[in-house]
Amino acid sequence: MKAAIWHGKKDVRVEETDLPEPKENEVRVKVAYAGICGSDLHEYLEGPVFIPTEFPDPLTGGQAPITIGHEFSGQIDQLGANVHDFQIGDxxxxxxxxxxxxxxxxxxxxxxxxxxxxxxxxxxxxxxxxPVENLYPLPKDFSLKLAAVIEPTAVAVQAIKEAHLTFGQTVVIFGAGPIGAMVTAAAKAAGATKIVVVDLSTIRLQKALKMGATDIINPSEVSDVVAAVRQILPEGADTSFEIAGVQATFNQAIKTTKARGYMVVVSIYAHAIQFNPMALTNSGVNLTSTIAYSRQTFQQTVDLVTSGQINVAPIITSEIKLDDIITDGFDVLTTDQSQAKILINLTQEK
Incomplete structure (x- = not known):
């Protein structure tokens, strides 16, 4: 079969590879759609970041070269000997x-x-x-294309839960990339009445409006981002989400959060930043963070997406073939800010 295999920085090759038989507690999934995540892009441009190269991973035993891709949906093709809760075709x-x-x-x-x-x-x-414990069943009539976006949506749902967001509260989101857009949608589903999104890309801000933002701010068009947010939310936001991953937005997120509110860091920072803890102490802002999601959150996200309570369709901007993952995937995501979630259509791959 064909696979996109990471060999090193700027070295991802679509090549033929063999797949071993599934272990007794595994199933073989025929992949339908797979999304390109920002972490995949980081591995391509700057890696290794998470990919183990010198020693096998202690939890999985895997080591480069590795077939990448962690946002995907599909159909069960083969069952391991001890798998009894799923059927071929699920x-x-x-x-x-x-x-x-x-x-x-x-x-x-x-x-x-x-x-x-x-x-x-x-x-x-x-x-x-x-592994069978990593599988979540889907309704047969639900789009596998949309299902490929469940994983990044789970990141957003977990971020909302970390904020203890309740119906009627307000949020400000710094960063309108794919995760920022999904946090916007999740905040809307959670009942936020005001959702302010801040980003330098006009195209991404328009996408945020489609995902549920009530107000948008482009820092290039205002002299003071904090003041602009405070014009919309005079008391500050109940919760701020820092998803841009830079020094300026980290500081702005603190300053736009109301006293005793929550600031949730969702970003993966490429470089270290600095901040004065007194900025938190003086305002009583609660700083927290999230990296992924619990199993409960993943199931809740499956339910939210498949029921239509979170609409993920607007986040999908392109559909490409596996052979074109470099030119139409990584290269496009590097240069074209109109792109959010690019999906690889693997339905025809053998």
Whole structure:
């Protein structure tokens, strides 16, 4: 079968590879659609970031070269010997997070985690073997194309939960990329009455409006971002979400959060930043963060997306073939800010 295999920085090759038989607690999934994540792009441009190169991953045993891709949906093609709760032909979403599974669900991921598609072979291929505990059944009539966006939506749903957001509250979101757009949609589903989104890209801000933003701010068009937010939310936001991953937005997120409100860091920072803790102390802002999601959150996200309570369709901007992952995938995401979520259509791959 064909697979997009990471060999090194700027070295992802679509090539033929063999897939072993699924282990007794695994199923073989025929991949339908797979989304290109920002972490996939980081691995291509700057890697290795998460991909193990010198030693096998302690949780998965995987090591480069690795088939990447962790946002995907598909159909069960083969069952391992000890798999009894699924049937061949079932449509599934895949939670790619591999954990120790020792601590309670809401803290498990912070006890050490790895990802299918980053530390072991993933979904940029015709088929992939997946542990049965990472599978979530889907309604047969639900689009597998839309299901490929469940994983990044789970990141957004977890961020909303970390903020303790309740009906009628207000939020400000710094960063309108794919995760920022999904946090916007999740905040709307959670009942936020004002959703202010800040980004330098006019195109991305327009996308945020489609996802549920009530107000948008382009920093290039205002002299003071904090003042602009405070014009809309005089008391500040109940919660701010920092998804841009830079020094300026980190500081702005603190300053636009109301006293005793929550600031949730969702970004993966490429470089270290600095801040004065007194900015938090003086305002009583609660600083928290999130990296992934609990298993409960993933199931809740499956339910929210498949029921239509979160509409993920607007986030999908392109559909490409596996052979074109470099030119129409990574290269386009690097240069074209109109792109949000690019999906690879693998329905015809063998």
């Amino acid at each position: 449509h599934v979403s895949v939670n790619p997070t591999i954990t120790k599974g020792v601590l309670p669900d809401n803290v498990d991921v912070y006890d050490g985690y790895s990802f299918i598609g980053l530390s072991t072979d993933g979904g940029f291929a015709g088929y992939v073997n997946v």
